[in-house]
Amino acid sequence: MRMLCLIFCLGVLLILLLRSIYYYKLKSDFKKRYGVDYFPKRVKIYRNKSPEEKNTYTLKFPFWTYANQNGLMDKRRNGNQINFPKCDLYLDCFHIVIKNPRLMVYYVNFLRNNSVEIQKNEYEEKKASRIREEKKRDKEMDELNKIIERYKDDPYNFETFCAHLYYLMGIDAECTSCSNDGGYDIVLNFKNGEKGIVECKCYNNKKIGRPYIQKLVGANQIVGAEHLIYITTSDYSEAAIKYAKETDVELINGIQLLDMINKYIKPHNIIVTVNREEWSLCDEDLKEYIPRDIYIKL
Numbered sequence: 001m002r003m004l005c006l007i008f009c010l011g012v013l014l015i016l017l018l019r020s021i022y023y024y025k026l027k028s029d030f031k032k033r034y035g036v037d038y039f040p041k042r043v044k045i046y047r048n049k050s051p052e053e054k055n056t057y058t059l060k061f062p063f064w065t066y067a068n069q070n071g072l073m074d075k076r077r078n079g080n081q082i083n084f085p086k087c088d089l090y091l092d093c094f095h096i097v098i099k100n101p102r103l104m105v106y107y108v109n110f111l112r113n114n115s116v117e118i119q120k121n122e123y124e125e126k127k128a129s130r131i132r133e134e135k136k137r138d139k140e141m142d143e144l145n146k147i148i149e150r151y152k153d154d155p156y157n158f159e160t161f162c163a164h165l166y167y168l169m170g171i172d173a174e175c176t177s178c179s180n181d182g183g184y185d186i187v188l189n190f191k192n193g194e195k196g197i198v199e200c201k202c203y204n205n206k207k208i209g210r211p212y213i214q215k216l217v218g219a220n221q222i223v224g225a226e227h228l229i230y231i232t233t234s235d236y237s238e239a240a241i242k243y244a245k246e247t248d249v250e251l252i253n254g255i256q257l258l259d260m261i262n263k264y265i266k267p268h269n270i271i272v273t274v275n276r277e278e279w280s281l282c283d284e285d286l287k288e289y290i291p292r293d294i295y296i297k298l
Helices: 003-034 099-114 121-151 155-168 209-221 238-245 256-265 281-290
Strands: 045-046 085-091 094-098 172-175 188-191 195-201 227-232 249-253
Touching: 003 045, 003 085, 003 094, 085 099, 094 099, 099 195, 099 281, 121 155, 121 256, 155 172, 155 195, 195 209, 209 227, 209 238, 209 249, 227 256, 238 249, 249 256
Parallel strands: 195 227, 227 249
Antiparallel strands: 045 094, 085 094, 172 188, 188 195
16 A cells, blocks of 8 residues: 555656656747847746647736625635636747736737737727827827917908808808808808808817807897808807707817818828837736726735
8 A cells, every 4th residue: 555655656756756857848839949148037938739829828817705896705605716817928838827817918029029910909900009099199189289370360361262062062152241240251162052041160278158159149139041051160058058959059169170171182191000019918008907906906
């Protein structure tokens, strides 16, 4: 019996030794292949058994067994503990498993900084999309500011510009007299026989309030147009938007005007680029996905 126990113990020790040698060899091969010296502790490495998964990584975030609605620990429950789903990194023939998402993000960025190509994951795609939209809005605002700078001291030419825009849309448009516009700046004659009146304001930060819209509605008591349109390079107050809905007035703000200009006057696509340093996840980004009381423990 003693002999059997001894053989069993030696067998277990041999298996553990071979396993340690195997993992040591994998880590050494990994470091040599990618030219890095650092490999995190408490990280498991395997051979990649999913050849379709290459140069990708996934993140899964820890959670409490019993959590409140906000994700924080429910202190009313006994035996509550943190669950750690595994995060996977697939690089060629290697599969790395890390349960701490903060460590996974750190190591992925470490490898990327050492010229290892790793594709964006879903959270980085989301971040890149958000940054791209922010950059696009900034460029749109630059374009809009150029229009404002051009026409801010020349309201009549701004009205003429807007009238020309409607002309390019296939609508007969005529500006009113600059000295007596009657509460509106442009008269539109649609091909179906309907009429529209347009008021134009080239403002920078000043929002159009309800009284401006009321003035246009009042002017239409005489004209009797089917379409009422207000154009501004700025935006509208909540009261103006509410009143416009009640009186069926179409509101066009600066961004919408810019869309019309890009479509009918100088069609072009605003192209923006987001580089890796911008879309790569950082430690701060993970606070959005990890409960606060777990984040500080990681």
